[in-house]
Amino acid sequence: MTASRPAYTLDELNKETTFGGLGTTVEREVPQIDLGDFENRKAEIADQLWEASTRIGFFQLVNHGIAQEQIDEAFAMTERFFALPAEVKEKYPLGRGTNAGWEYKAQVRPSTGTPDNKESYQITLPRMEKLWPSGEELAGFRAAMLAFERANWALGMKVLSCFALKLGFAPDFFTEAHDPLSPEYQSTLRLIHYLPMEGAKPEDFTGWRAGAHTDFDCLTLLHQRTGQGGLQLCPGRETGSGELAWTDVPPLPGVVTCNIGDMLMRWSDDQLQSTLHRVRMPRPDEYLGPRYSLPFFCQANKDAIIRGPMGKYAPITAHDYLQQRIAANFAK
Ligand SMILES: O=C(O)CCC(=O)C(=O)O
Numbered sequence: 001m002t003a004s005r006p007a008y009t010l011d012e013l014n015k016e017t018t019f020g021g022l023g024t025t026v027e028r029e030v031p032q033i034d035l036g037d038f039e040n041r042k043a044e045i046a047d048q049l050w051e052a053s054t055r056i057g058f059f060q061l062v063n064h065g066i067a068q069e070q071i072d073e074a075f076a077m078t079e080r081f082f083a084l085p086a087e088v089k090e091k092y093p094l095g096r097g098t099n100a101g102w103e104y105k106a107q108v109r110p111s112t113g114t115p116d117n118k119e120s121y122q123i124t125l126p127r128m129e130k131l132w133p134s135g136e137e138l139a140g141f142r143a144a145m146l147a148f149e150r151a152n153w154a155l156g157m158k159v160l161s162c163f164a165l166k167l168g169f170a171p172d173f174f175t176e177a178h179d180p181l182s183p184e185y186q187s188t189l190r191l192i193h194y195l196p197m198e199g200a201k202p203e204d205f206t207g208w209r210a211g212a213h214t215d216f217d218c219l220t221l222l223h224q225r226t227g228q229g230g231l232q233l234c235p236g237r238e239t240g241s242g243e244l245a246w247t248d249v250p251p252l253p254g255v256v257t258c259n260i261g262d263m264l265m266r267w268s269d270d271q272l273q274s275t276l277h278r279v280r281m282p283r284p285d286e287y288l289g290p291r292y293s294l295p296f297f298c299q300a301n302k303d304a305i306i307r308g309p310m311g312k313y314a315p316i317t318a319h320d321y322l323q324q325r326i327a328a329n330f331a332k
């Protein structure tokens with residue numbers, strides 16, 4: 001299969017085509033970082049974020065400031081959205097290269113060459129014209145999601161301000177690069193529904209809920225439900241000849257799971273690690289119901305220029321960078 005895959009122009013994509021195998025599992029510690037008393041503890045928090053992100057590329061935030069009621073409401077609305085009839089969801093289709101709208105089993109990862117076993121609805125604010133379900137179809141959805149999008153943006157900017165500190169940029173450097181009032185804004189809230197596996201055939205369990213990948217963005221904030229596990233990570237992009245060793249990331253109550261994406265890895269001259277991850281199928285003896293997750297992707301505005309403090313890579317706009325990644329995942 002590998003031979004028939006396209007060659008990509010970005011090195012990270014060519015690498016990704018080699019990560020589709022089952023691999024082994026190993027325990028690793030995913031650091032928890034407490035954001036409480038942020039203003040007074042910022043330097044210490046920045047050190048902890050830096051340590052986690054240069055080492056494993058994943059961490060879990062506690063005392064992150066997003067109320068559990070708001071997270072629960074976003075999940076409840078998400079379940080209602082995906083429960084709408086397909087004829088309704090089809091009225092709001094994902095536009096090619098836009099990260100906005102609904103898709104069903106349309107994302108093919110370079111690592112697996114097969115579609116993820118999921119449907120998703122993406123919210124990218126400047127691109128939502130004609131993509132919101134009407135109030136009659138789903139009352140309260142738009143208000144809940146706009147508020148949740150903004151809460152995640154604010155948390156993401158807090159974390160990114162710590163990385164700005166460590167990289168020698170101005171404190172609001174990344175906030176300005178992710179300006180939600182600009183038409184160039186392209187951060188995305190994604191609602192994901194992984195399909196239930198009750199009564200599925202044995203061969204259906206051989207695929208992936210989400211094939212191995214790294215995220216395209218600067219930083220991902222991921223909300224998960226307790227009891228709906230499956231996320232696994234593999235740090236360091238260990239591309240040697242051996243099998244990759246994967247670590248389960250349990251969905252703990254009250255935490256927001258975060259990971260560094262390729263855009264921030266490039267922006268930090270490869271100091272911060274964008275870590276490979278995937279969502280495995282449940283085993284037949286595990287919970288087989290649907291799985292919902294809510295990632296928020298902090299993706300710098302299209303016109304932001306990605307240039308690291310040491311200038312390791314040629315400057316590129318966030319638009320050009322992202323388009324190459326999206327094209328590789330949704331190629332028709
Ligand atoms: O659903 C999850 O737990 C992870 C999803 C993910 O990695 C992604 O959408 O990029």
Ligand SMILES: [Fe+2]
Pocket residue numbers: 213214215277
């Ligand atoms: Fe991801």
